[in-house]
Amino acid sequence: MTGLNELLDCPMCDFVVGRTDEYVLQLHFEQVHTTDSPFRVEDPKPRATSGYTTQGPTPPPLPRRPQAALSATEIEVTPSSDEEEGNMVECPECAETVPLNEFSQHLDFHAAETLSFDESTGEYHSQNRAEMHGSKFYASHAGNPSFHEQHFNTELPEALRRQDDHGRRSKKKRGRSDTSCSEKSTLSRSIQAFNPFARADKKIKPPSSSCRLGRAELGPHAWEDRMPRWLHDQLAAGPKITTVNRIGRDGRLIKQEQVQNETPGIIPILAQLSALDRSVKEAYYCHPSTLHIGKTPKEGGFCGYRNIQMLISYIQGARAQGHEEFPGRTPGILKLQDLIERAWDKGINNIGRQQTGGIRDTRKYIGTPEAQALFLSAQIDCGVQMFSDVPGGSGEAHDSLLAGIERYFAQAAVSDGSNVYKTLLPPIYLQQPGHSITIIGFERRRDGSCNLMVFDPMYSTSPAMHKLIGRKDIKSPRPEILYAYRRVAKQLRKHAAFEILMLTAHPPLFPVWDV
Template identity: 40%
Template sequence: MDNTTPSCPFCPFSDQDATFVAQHIEYCHPEGGAPPSFSHDIPSFDNVNQSPSLAAEEEESTEKYIDCPHGCGETVTTAELSTHLDLHIAEGIASDDSGTVQTSFNHDPSNDIPSDIDESQDYEVSRKHGKRGPYRDFTRGNTSKSVQPRNRSPVGKIGPDGAKRLGRSELGPHAHEKKMPPWLKKLLEKGSPTSKQTRITPDGRLARSTITENETDHLIPVIAKLCSADSSTSRVFLCSPQVRHICKLSREGGFCGYRNIQMLLSYITKSKAAGSESFPNGVPSILQLQELIEKAWDMGYNSSGRTETGGIKGTRKFIGTPEAQALFMSLKIPCDASSLSGAERISAHDALYMEVASYFRSKVPLENETKVFTTDLPPIYFQHQGHSMTIIGFEIRENGSANILVFDPMFKTSPAMSRLINSAAAGKAENPGKLLKAYRRETKYLQKFKMFELLKLSTAEPVDGYKSQ
């Protein structure tokens, strides 16, 4: 590693942005460098409905959960805490665009896509029936009679179809909760605050619109302009601008899976894609999605999910790719779910890069080398162990490394990004890398995971058009 790269004196973390490193130390190593003491004093999650057998099950689990000390309302494992706080730092840095610190990147060979692998050739990637992280099973349709055996499952209830009851390592700290707290249900029923906004359109007219606090539209064009202005970026491929960034409410907790489903539905409803007729009133709420998923199970789509989860309606249990797939298929929305893991010639994260790159490049003419392409492809539901996001693009850096670009429901849109919507200033930003940090997921983040799941919406008709920046 370059000795001039700012680094944390207490752990391997480093970044060219000295401010980012300083804030990492402040959040992750308070009190003279000692890491947060959460692992020494993990708060208990008492469930009044937890039986002795379930308590014994939890003793076997290696997962320890802690409420985010940043106050976002998320509950994460202690192993993921440092990464989670680093992303909060990126979110905070992007909130202030008045600084002058330039973000640059060193060439890390571990980030490179293998040069000996041609994108067009087949590669050895596991396409097993997907799981929640390395645990869940799902197939592409009615699984009531085709449940696959699970290699690792918690001790617990076994249903008539052979599905085993999952625990906290898969469903989160509230795995055995029968009902969410009344205050949380009221929060979800009320939804995010809305306001009216009047803005000047590019042609000089006044336009009035309703703004929902946890939803941000028109972000893809901003990201396209920032990538175009970032000298460290070589090529970028982006999904349809119709997708909306939807983040969690304050104190909401672990509803990332639902928020990602909402983001895919925001594309469907706005673009009038297949299935949009099922949502005449717009994107459904979390509580409505829970009902739709349970209805999908009733119809036989991935119905083992009911046994595995014990039911999700009115609870805070984590959901994943199987539930998203069941929902879309029950509504006749074409989709394809797959699982990617490493093989002899390629790591899991490189397989992910190649799959996502192939998805976006399939709609870009090979002879065109414009730096930034905005396609009209749907975004991708993206799951790894313990968390899910929405993939909105793929980025190749000048140093040969790659990133996926995501909307993460865990983090809100910064004021700095909001100010750039419908503005020409994005293409002239002094620090585009600083603003893009919250949307990039690099090899350093992805290489921690051995398996990824993707759920792609199938386009009803060939998508030929694209826009370039």
């Protein structure tokens, strides 16, 4: 009888999986060793189309841009190795393409967004979607490990771990992950490669005259002229808005609007939960008016726009610099595309138009250059900073990032006797390889470790969090809920570079935390 621990070998190379991971082996064979497989990730061949399409025209791939060697005065920008090697997989939950080395963690966060709390039993429940794909939810709560350790396994199955140059699987020492054998992902498109506003002390090379980017930088729809009509209409209509009746503190009936993909009031809840978590030494949070803005159904990869919306929600809620530019509701994706194109018309970061071929009515990915162009065009002060691994191993990007974010929040920290500092600072746009998120806080643990507190537009707010919003009397720790908003060093160290965009105007000074 065959043992459960027996391994399956790829007949064409040294790729190895466990017997229970037969599907992974099949997917590997299709993507790597089958030229005509529908699972193989390649730029599609060009075909003539017009108008709104499900897949836009795709001209022949352009030659790669010449890359300069990395030096102390020049930043090398190279496409993500995951994209080049085809090591991407489409998530069955959201249809996003995700690097294989982040797929298990991605599914864990999908499970976290379904988290609910049963008042009668005092237990948390989640739809164990991730469990079907190899991640494990632990049922017991032994000792005081973090929820990250209790409930979610973000370690990749052995079959999916990146291999070294000789095709051997990377080994891991007990209790410590070995990141030296894995190639880190880096930014496929950096603002410092062309943007004169980025760093005055950097020597910036002028961009190549043929700088049109492709799928590695702009995503699977890099060559489309127009997004599908149904998606355009969905974005033009905006998120669904419903009206609910609530009882106010004075007993009066209050009609409150709820926007489908926007959740206000999360930051004050997270501040309470950080204060109740005994593993947290101190924490910092940004202005509480910042909304969590996520995706709408089937929209795809618009994370850059959603993060811009979150920064704008702060500007609107805090009546910060530039709020006159955004009256009414949060501007939609199509409006943001128009604003970015107008910024290019003014000459602000306009190399982005050449790199993207234009973004209006398309699903092309955007990043820090477009976010900065939009804010500068609206005369909103902002600055960009890059963090990257130092050659020779003398410094890692994630360590520099965490230190920089702690300094940012500490500058405005005013003690009120708690270990949680409630600031009026703006949130921060964070670009990491292949995805962007919004930093809304920072935690330093008693064991010396640190993590970011973030709003991730890829995931929605869980029912368990919705139940807490508005409460000011939370008494018990809720690490289960905090999990979805924490990004720990172990997750961040997979990346070799980050960029942040900060709104630099002086923040407003009224006591919003007490409202």
